[in-house]
Amino acid sequence: MPKQSPLATVEEMTEGRSVKFNFKRGRKKIEGFVACYQGQVVAFENECRHLPVSLDYGLGRFFTRDGRYFICQTHSALYDPRSGLCVEGPCAGQKLKPIPLKIKDGLIFLDYNRMPSSTKSTGIPSRTG
Numbered sequence: 850m851p852k853q854s855p856l857a858t859v860e861e862m863t864e865g866r867s868v869k870f871n872f873k874r875g876r877k878k879i880e881g882f883v884a885c886y887q888g889q890v891v892a893f894e895n896e897c898r899h900l901p902v903s904l905d906y907g908l909g910r911f912f913t914r915d916g917r918y919f920i921c922q923t924h925s926a927l928y929d930p931r932s933g934l935c936v937e938g939p940c941a942g943q944k945l946k947p948i949p950l951k952i953k954d955g956l957i958f959l960d961y962n963r964m965p966s967s968t969k970s971t972g973i974p975s976r977t978g
């Protein structure tokens with residue numbers, strides 16, 4: 850696996866901050882996002898579990914105004930930022946797809962070794978915003 854660039858730095862991931870990135874799964878391009886919630890850095894695929902559309906509608910906004918949930922901009926499904934569980938909305942009970950991360954020397958990387966084997970990813974992730 851070629852050396853990958855960090856998705857973000859730990860320092861820039863302040864509370865409520867999110868950063869989008871792309872990576873490839875086979876030939877398919879996947880968009881993900883890293884976010885900081887209650888001091889914890891989490892990452893999920895940027896796809897609602899109700900319909901296959903991005904949560905942020907391309908706007909780069911994932912959190913509700915009060916910062917307690919991720920919100921889908923299309924029909925307002927609310928997701929727990931720690932687990933990705935949809936707690937309210939048309940897909941209640943379903944979970945966002947998590948993306949494993951590793952942190953080294955203050956840098957945040959996608960962790961290919963912890964990707965589920967059925968969803969093994971390839972290619973180098975690139976930050977998009």
Ligand code: FES
Pocket residue numbers: 897898899900901902921922923924925926938939940
């Ligand atoms: S597409 Fe996300 S709640 Fe409907």
